[in-house]
Amino acid sequence: MKKKEKKTKIRKKHHIHLFTVGVVLMDLVIIAVLVVINSGAFKAFWIPTAMTTMTHKYLAYTLYDETTVNKIMSENYVEQVTDEVNLDDVVIGDIKEKKHYTSKYEQEIYTKDEGNDVYKIIRLEESKYKGYLTVIYDPKDVDLTVTERIGKMGETVATQCKKHGGYVGINGGGFEDLDGWGNGSIPYGAIIQDGQLIWTHPGGSGQLIGFTAEGKMWLTNDDPYTAISKGMVDAVEFGPNLIVNGKVAKIHGDGGWGTAPRTVIAQRRDGIVLFLIIEGRLPGYSIGANMTDVIEILLRYGAYNAANLDGGASSTMAVGGKLYNRPSAGGEYGGRTVSNAFIVTNKQGKRCDGCSTGA
Numbered sequence: 001m002k003k004k005e006k007k008t009k010i011r012k013k014h015h016i017h018l019f020t021v022g023v024v025l026m027d028l029v030i031i032a033v034l035v036v037i038n039s040g041a042f043k044a045f046w047i048p049t050a051m052t053t054m055t056h057k058y059l060a061y062t063l064y065d066e067t068t069v070n071k072i073m074s075e076n077y078v079e080q081v082t083d084e085v086n087l088d089d090v091v092i093g094d095i096k097e098k099k100h101y102t103s104k105y106e107q108e109i110y111t112k113d114e115g116n117d118v119y120k121i122i123r124l125e126e127s128k129y130k131g132y133l134t135v136i137y138d139p140k141d142v143d144l145t146v147t148e149r150i151g152k153m154g155e156t157v158a159t160q161c162k163k164h165g166g167y168v169g170i171n172g173g174g175f176e177d178l179d180g181w182g183n184g185s186i187p188y189g190a191i192i193q194d195g196q197l198i199w200t201h202p203g204g205s206g207q208l209i210g211f212t213a214e215g216k217m218w219l220t221n222d223d224p225y226t227a228i229s230k231g232m233v234d235a236v237e238f239g240p241n242l243i244v245n246g247k248v249a250k251i252h253g254d255g256g257w258g259t260a261p262r263t264v265i266a267q268r269r270d271g272i273v274l275f276l277i278i279e280g281r282l283p284g285y286s287i288g289a290n291m292t293d294v295i296e297i298l299l300r301y302g303a304y305n306a307a308n309l310d311g312g313a314s315s316t317m318a319v320g321g322k323l324y325n326r327p328s329a330g331g332e333y334g335g336r337t338v339s340n341a342f343i344v345t346n347k348q349g350k351r352c353d354g355c356s357t358g359a
Contacts, residue, residue, distance in 0.1 A: 047060045047064065047068075047069055047072040047073065047076075047258075048072065048073065048076045048253070048254055048255075048256050048257060048258035072253075073256060075252060075253050076252060076253030076254050076255060076256040077252050077253070077255065077256040078240045078242075078249050078250070078251055078252070078255045078256065078257075078291055079249060079250035079251075079252060080239075080240050080241050080244075080249045081241065081243075081244040081245070081247045081248070081249055083244050083245055083247060084220070085217075085218055085219050085220065085244055085245060085305055086245050087212065087216045087218065089245060089246075089269060089304065090216045090217070090267060090268075090269055090270075090271055090304065090305075091269065091270065091271065092138075092139060092214065092215055092216070092270070092271030093270060093271065095110065095137045095138075095270065095271075095272060096110075097110050097111055097112065098110055103300075105300045105301050105302070106302065108122050108135075108301075109135055109268075109272065109301060109302065112137070113354075114353075115351060115352070115353030115354055116351065116352050116353065116354060116355060117137060117350040117351045117352065118136070118137065118138070118141060118167060118344065118346050118350050118351075118352045118355060119134055119135060119136050119137065119141075119167060119168055119344050120134070120135040120137075121133070121134050121135075121168070121319070122134075122135065124278075124297065126293075128259075128286070128287045128288075128289075128293075129278050129279065129280060129286045129287060129288055129289045129293065130278075130279050130285065130286040131262075131276065131277050131278035131279050131286070131289075131325070132275075132276075132277045132317055132324070132325060133274060133275070133276050133277075133297070133301060134168050134170070134274070134275035134276075134277075134317070134344070135272060135273075135274060135301075136168075136272065136273040136274070136275065136344050137272060137350075138215070138271075138347075138348060138350065139211065139214075139215030139216065139217070139267065139271045139272070139273045140214075140215040140347060140348070141344050141345050141346060141347055141348070142211060142215065142273050142342055142343070142344060142345075143164065143166070143234065143342070143343050143344075143345055144172065144191075144192075144193055144210070144211075144234035144235070144236065144340060144341075144342055144343075145160040145161075145163070145164045145166070145169070145340060145341050145342075145343055146160075146191060146193060146198065146199070146339065146340045147160070147184060147185065147337070147338070147339055147340065148163070149185065150185065150187070150198075150199060150339065151185055151186060152185050153183055153184070153185050153337065154175065154182075154183050154184020154185050154336075154337035154338050154339055155184070155337055155338070156316070156318070156323070156333070156334045156335045156336070156337055156338070157169045157170065157171050157316045157317065157318040157323075157335060157338060157341045157343075158316075158318035158321055158322055158323050158334050158335065158358070159334070160318075160340075160341045160343065161318045161321055161341070161343050161357060161358070162321040162357060162358055164343060164345070165345055165357050166318075166341075166343030166344055166345055166357060167319070167320070167343075167344045167345070167346065167352070167355045167356070167357060168275065168317070168318065168319050168324075168343065168344040169317070169318045169341045169342065169343035169344070170263050170265070170275045170277060170309070170316070170317050170318075170341060170342055171263050171309065171310055171314050171315060171316050171336075171338045171340075171341055172236045172238070172263075172309055172310065172338070172339070172340040172341050172342055173187055173188065173189060173191070173204075173209075173236030173237055173238040173309065173310055173339060173340055174187070174188045174189075174203075174238055174310040174314075174339075175187045175188060175310075175338065175339040176188065176201075176203070183337050184314075184336065184337040184338040184339050185337075185339070186201060186339070187199055187201060187236070187237075187339035187340060188201055188202075188203040188204045188205075188237065188238075189201065189203065189204020189205060189206075189236070189237025189238070190204060190208065190224040190235070190236075190237045191235070191236055191237070191339075191340060192208070192210060192224055192227065192228060192232055192233070192234060192235040193234055194233060194234070195213075195228055195232075195233045196228070197224045197225065197228065200224070204237035204238075205237055205238055205239045205240075206221055206237070207219065207220070207221055207237060207238065207239035207240070207241060207307070208220050208221075208222065208224065208227050208232065208235040208236070208237055209235060209236055209237070209238055209239065209241075209265065209307040209309070210227075210232050210233070210234045210235025210236065211232075211233060211234050211235070212231045212232060212233060213231065213233050215271060215273075216267070216271070217265070217266070217267035217273065217305050218231075218232055218235075219241045219244060219305060219307050220232070236309075236340055238307070238308065238309055238310060239307055239308055240255075240291075240307070240308055241305075241306070241307045241308075242264065242266075242291065242294065242295050242298065242306045242307060242308055243266065243295065243298060243299075243303050243304065243305055243306040244305055245304065245305065246269075246304050248295055248299070249291075249295070251290075251291050251292050251295070254290040254291065254292065255290055255291030255292065257290065257291055257308075257311070258288075258290065259280065259287055259288045259289065259290050260280050260281060260288040260289075260290075260311055260312050261277075261278055261279055261280035261281060261288050261311050261312055261313070261315035261327065261328050262276065262277070262278035262280070262288065262289050262294055262308070262311045262315060263275075263276070263277055263278075263308075263309040263310060263311055263314070263315045263316075264276040264294055264298065264306060264307065264308055264309060265306070265307060265309055265342060266298050266303035266304075266305060266306035266307070267303070267304060267305050267306075268301075268302045268303060268304055269302070269304045272302075274298070274301060274303060274306075275317070275342065275344075276294065276297060276298065277315055277316075277317040277325050278293075278294065278311075278315065279315070279325055279326050279327070279328075280315075280328060281312075281313075281328035282326060282328060285326070286326070291308070294308070309342075310338070312328065313327060313328050313329035313330065313336055314327075314336050314338055315327060315328075316335035316336065316338070318335070320355075320356040320357065320358045321356070321357055321358015322334070322358055323335050
């Protein structure tokens with residue numbers, strides 16, 4: 001046999017060998033993918049995460065049928081504490097640094113930034129998420145702001161901070177967001193501001209999250225008029241409640257809210273208010289957090305009452321009149337326009353040397 005014919009046969013065998021290896025590898029990849037998507041853990045992660053988005057629910061149905069989706073969603077939910085918030089448990093006083101601390105988290109809370117008696121921002125970094133915890137020392141410095149053109153156009157958190165003299169702000173309740181293109185103009189549920197019911201709209205959770213005139217955070221299922229008669233001065237309608245009187249909600253699965261960006265508001269027994277922002281849907285930087293993750297963070301920092309606010313692409317935080325976190329959408333525009341925000345002011349004229357509203 002000639003050398004040329006031998007070389008040709010060797011090349012053919014080599015090509016056949018490579019093709020066989022390629023087919024085997026492809027089969028192994030397909031098998032691995034099928035094993036993953038059919039695992040209970042992946043279903044519990046994928047389906048709730050997709051179903052709690054506004055525009056990507058189809059991802060759940062791309063991999064699974066309706067029966068499977070419904071089954072997984074029924075297994076992942078938050079079982080809330082049904083107790084009424086005991087406002088007497090919260091005792092507001094002058095917050096001072098201690099000589100001894102029970103944990104590094106308590107030390108972070110009580111050790112104020114130099115020249116700032118109003119608030120402190122703590123950076124959070126875990127393996128799957130990043131975020132910020134804002135510590136507000138006087139709960140009376142927390143205000144609720146509402147977009148100026150409610151019903152027509154929302155405003156970014158930064159804009160609302162600028163207009164109302166806020167040092168720090170986070171987004172509040174939810175709003176109509178058809179196909180993910182809502183402009184934050186039409187809030188869901190009720191909004192109470194300065195002791196007046198200023199807005200109602202179908203679609204709310206029936207749970208009010210707000211504050212009394214004394215600065216005590218109040219979570220209630222009362223209707224807005226009843227809540228106002230009992231002392232609620234500022235509130236939005238959202239949820240679920242995650243901690244009530246120190247009792248933690250029972251999380252089934254991942255809570256049914258998936259892994260995503262989060263916004264949460266909480267209060268400690270000493271009156272300190274906590275704004276929690278978790279960044280997410282940013283592969284390689286921060287995936288996000290589920291309800292269990294959020295509760296673990298809040299408990300570390302001594303939260304006594306806590307409630308979930310609007311998350312996802314709406315999760316934004318502003319400092320000094322500018323966007324501070326990395327939202328999953330709209331970052332180039334200063335974050336999404338939203339209906340309302342909880343902001344930090346300085347009503348008592350406390351020391352805040354480096355603070356700026358950006359106004």
